[in-house]
Amino acid sequence: MTDTTSFLNELTSLLGERGLLREPGDMARYVSDWAGVTLGMPLAVARPANTTEVAEVVRRCYAQGIAMTPQGGHSGLVAGALPAASGQELVISLERLNNVRAIDPINFTITVDAGCILENVKLAATEHDCDFPLSLGAQGSCQIGGNIATNAGGLNVLRYGMMRELVLGLEVVLPDGRVLDSLNALHKDNRGYDLQQLFLGSEGTLGIVTGAVLKLSPRPTQNRTALLGLPSVQAVIDLYSLARRDCCDLLTAFELIPRRCIELAIEATPELRDPLESAYPWYVLMEVAATGPVDLGAMLEQLLETGMARDLVLDGALASSATQSAQLWQFRESMLEGQRRRGEHLRTDISIPISAIPDFVTRASEVVMNASPECEIIAYGHVGDGNLHFNILPPTALPDVDKKAHLYALEEQLFDVLDEFHGSISAEHGIGRTKQAAYLARLSPIERELLSGVKSLFDPKGLMNPGRILPNPST
């Protein structure tokens, strides 16, 4: 019996048959993500049932020098939670840690296992007349631990912040198997360096989050949605400025959508009809929500009126029911499906100052269209966060085999433009493996030194999700 076999047998004894998967058929579900990326098979898939089991698995891996891949709901977009092609990494899936541990609606907090699916946490909050405001396309499958590890964003960041602003306390299994317990339900705590901030966005490279205390909000009792047609990106930005004021911080979403995305949505969902009487170059999908007695309808109508008087808004549809609101949001969802159907395309996730969005879109579009006149640009995003998904569909005539290289070259040019605007190559998705080269190329030596130092401090053997964010020093 090899060392590895005996190690895995011991894990089976620890976790039970359900707790350790070793057959390729059983493991298939753990090797690819939402974007369809697959790198290879893991050594095995551990499915511990609680924090103690996670800690024990990690302790043994650390003692034996086995690399670990912590894994949530497979909705990552940078291949950060997939086992390496080497076949030497143990996947540690958090999926069985899926209990809501406690909810305190007076303190506006919920304490959950890291493997809880985001949608379930939202539902649990709702049952107590509260709201967990993080909202993402993947909320039906993504897990809280993954949301923490990637500092998830989504549609409502402009009002409620990223995951970082929604986490009060964490329970983390460190790479050597010790448990760092800071599951505090405190809204304010200024005791020294805030270590838990490091885990937010660490993509599982510093430890495995097993539990969290999250901040809740009161549950909105009403919301209103509008889809507006606008003449230019500058008008979108000007309208945003107006809306931040006139909507009194009740704005929950303000999405930029180009005409091409409305068309892609209609392609993907033929029962959708063009939302406004004419076609406009740019659209804004916006929503306001409130927990108390405010006339949101009047608020939106007033904004629309002012926007029209200033030639920012050309036309608009205001939803007057939940059904109509869902219909407007359908465009936002179907456009992603329409994009997906085009097959291979460049997906970016960049951020720039909000005020720079119009110039950036102009400049980046010029550069991309010069380099590849037959590609299609689809630039949509979260205006209030300065976060654009400046995506590119390759020329349809291009042979499939060449598309990836073509898009990669365009991405490099796009990122060069981004550098001129002091932007970020990753507003939401993280670095993982996919963005690592572009990330490292932009790090200063000081940053690189400090980041590597943080990694070494938490994970001196380099066994926890190695090679993600920073390259593995041993390879």
Added chain:
Amino acid sequence: MTDTTSFLNELTSLLGERGLLREPGDMARYVSDWAGVTLGMPLAVARPANTTEVAEVVRRCYAQGIAMTPQGGHSGLVAGALPAASGQELVISLERLNNVRAIDPINFTITVDAGCILENVKLAATEHDCDFPLSLGAQGSCQIGGNIATNAGGLNVLRYGMMRELVLGLEVVLPDGRVLDSLNALHKDNRGYDLQQLFLGSEGTLGIVTGAVLKLSPRPTQNRTALLGLPSVQAVIDLYSLARRDCCDLLTAFELIPRRCIELAIEATPELRDPLESAYPWYVLMEVAATGPVDLGAMLEQLLETGMARDLVLDGALASSATQSAQLWQFRESMLEGQRRRGEHLRTDISIPISAIPDFVTRASEVVMNASPECEIIAYGHVGDGNLHFNILPPTALPDVDKKAHLYALEEQLFDVLDEFHGSISAEHGIGRTKQAAYLARLSPIERELLSGVKSLFDPKGLMNPGRILPNPST
């Protein structure tokens, strides 16, 4: 000429006569803080005029092994920014770095030198129809760098968050004099570990913040203030729950005030009259603010009506003008002055879950009154943050010389109660020197190891604000 003299002469050459103070008379202003604490004289006081000069001073100190005390506006409450009694520390005052570098009202950001006084940053924002929402008693003197180093809180945290949530980018001089430049004006940025989070709350022990990009909000165009009388702390918490919903996230402040504080306010400012017709055991001072057309008056009246119907609110005064609103806030300010006039007293700054406030106040009051029946308890605070200033005035009969020890013993008992409620000994003020013993006693070995590791990573020689938060390993 000693080494030290020649070192200081070189600093004078670098910074000019204005830039280095060496005479005790000139240095007096830099050795005590708002709380009146003085430990000793520094080696000298460096007053660099820009980031380059800060970096050069730090580089030379690092090379020579000279300990440094970065200093802001002297409004700290834990003796974190005061030079040690040893006389061997160089104070580095940021007061000459006081320029607003840029303001971008479309991006809702302002870029400032760390030595800018908070009030001036707020005024600069106002000029662009924006608001920098951090609000503290010390805002007329405290500096942005200190606000960052202590992760400052204050009155509006419940709506706008602590300083951590208001900082987008930082420029930091590291302990060896290198400059870490992450002055990004990005609302979202998920590139790897977020190093700058470590500086928030690090109390100057990891480096000197010299510049920051701060997040602005639209400037409120209206606000309403109410002072309410309530029967119990439980009623205060129940009203908070109601207000979070009925005030639609427009709540900017919700302050708990005990009857004793109203009396202290009237003692300190005799022109103040009892704010309500009768006296009530507890008061709430609350404020709502909005940037657009919402009827805040109706909102508060409705809340008051519901609160009265549920026997939570017994009486209330609603300000109907800015003058009346200022009069209500006058109680909050004067009560601090009234407290200060009592001389030596115990000032705490603790946090607990909001839902635990009533039980905590009961239990802590019992323990303190049992131990010292003649002391007076003054428990006020920010309800929405679970942050209480559970302060104690010592028995007036006690000789002054015994008060400190008496209060220290009471603090220990109070903190023991706090531990039962999983609270924090420092919600806002930080650790500095004053809270260090209580802090260290509550750290787990894992936390201690990781925190020391972070300190060593950034400051291997232990020269930057040594002995604050963590003890100096070399002493």
